[in-house]
Amino acid sequence: MSDFSAVTRAQRRAWGLGDLSMLAARTPPLYAERLCEELDLRARERVLDVAAGTGTASIAAARRFCEVVASDFVPESLEAARRLAGVEGLELDVRVADAQDLPFADGSFDVVMSTFGAMFAPDQERVAAELLRVVRPGGRIGLLAWRPDGVVGAYAKVIGRYLAPPPGVPSPFGWGTARRVRELFGGHGTLRTATRTQPFRYPSVEFAVGFLAEWYGPARGALAALGEERRAALRDDMAEVWRSADRAGDGTLVADAAYLETVVVKEGRPNG
Structure with a gap:
């Protein structure tokens, strides 16, 4: 079994370089609200948001009168999540936790979800096992x-x-x-996937590059690690990615980012 502890520490530092609340x-x-509907959340259900960041999906679940725990390994992100929930008058429990080692009892949640977070943990099999462990039999897992x-x-390329x-x-x-999520979750319940898109709308391509360089931790860390010439080349290549995806046609930027939505219903019957 691989030891990913050093990679996990490096990732924690990288994500901490930015500010996800700005992003x-x-x-x-749209992605968070759509996932909550696909999971058919019900009032008073106990929901865990893994690698929650600043709590966009957690807050969407709390709006549906769920009892929500937001977990992440960056404490500053969780403090932002708590603050944002408070602005709406919503209850939100936060726990500092690694997606690869969740500090919760077996079967303690009705729903477990993660939106663009758990995917970055290096030990994918362990993450999948943890998500399956903490959701009850008959419960749902929602992943983006x-x-x-x-x-x-x-x-990223x-x-x-x-x-x-x-x-x-x-x-x-x-x-x-779909192939990978079936490898990770197949045989543990019913599984369905769908490709969706999330729009990104910025004032310009140049704004998008600068904005992510400032506030998206991995991009900020990558640019800081390069010399001046290669840093400029990377920014040019980042701009080209946005230009290739841009559908605005008016000098602003509108790009639709494709993602996979996965919903797993864990096998077994609810206790009681």
Whole structure:
């Protein structure tokens, strides 16, 4: 079994370089609301949001009168989630936790979800096992992951040309393929997948590159690790990714990012 502890520590540092609340505030939360509807959340259900970031999906679940726990390994993100929930007068419990080692009892949640978060944990099999462990029999798991052939996947490939990912770590974008999620969750219940898109709308391509360089931790870390010449080249390549996906045609930027939505209903009957 691989030891991914060093990779996990590096990831925690990378995500901590940015501010996901800035990104979330400028991203329409269509993906989170849609997932909550696909999961058919009911009032008083106990919901765990894994790798919750600043709580976009957690807050969407809380709006449906669920009892929500938001977990993430970046404490600053959870504090932002708590603050944002409070603005709406919503109850939100937060727990610092690694998706690979969740501090919750077996079967303690009706629903477990993760939106573009758990996919980045290096030990994919362990993450899947943890999600399955903490949801009750008959409960639901909802996952969103960027597709490798979408604009976010292309962005990651560009960064990877300048800074190679750690050896032996599977691509997080495997979660964005039906084949991989079946490998991880097949045989543990019923599973359905659908490809969706999330729009990104920015004032311009140049704004998008600068905005992500400032507030998206992995991009900020990648640029900081390069010399001036290669940093400029990476920014140019990032801009080209956005231009290739842009459908605005008026000088602003509108790009639809493809992702895979997965819903698993865990086998077994609810206790009691």
